[in-house]
Amino acid sequence: MRMLNRRAHILFEAEDYQLLEAEAVEKDSSVGELVRLAVKRVYVEPKDGKMEARGKAFEALLKFQKKTRQKGRVDYKELIEYGRKY
Numbered sequence: 032m033r034m035l036n037r038r039a040h041i042l043f044e045a046e047d048y049q050l051l052e053a054e055a056v057e058k059d060s061s062v063g064e065l066v067r068l069a070v071k072r073v074y075v076e077p078k079d080g081k082m083e084a085r086g087k088a089f090e091a092l093l094k095f096q097k098k099t100r101q102k103g104r105v106d107y108k109e110l111i112e113y114g115r116k117y
Contacts, residue, residue, distance in 0.1 A: 041066065051066075088114075092113070092114060095110065
């Protein structure tokens with residue numbers, strides 16, 4: 032298990048906290064663990080996926096550029112249309 036070394040003080044409305052407590056008991060977890068998991072799912076994991084997708088799109092553009100290169104000239108209109116696919 033990783034060492035937790037940062038603290039955040041979060042205030043919830045009573046009803047929301049009761050729901051979190053009930054969920055934590057049901058999952059044999061803590062409210063803090065539920066909040067950390069939610070933060071990862073909403074803010075961390077989507078960014079990892081976006082970077083991977085951007086990398087693939089960049090590689091595709093490089094391949095396309097190699098195919099369309101004409102003595103130093105680039106057909107920007109064709110390149111833009113190709114980029115709109117991603």
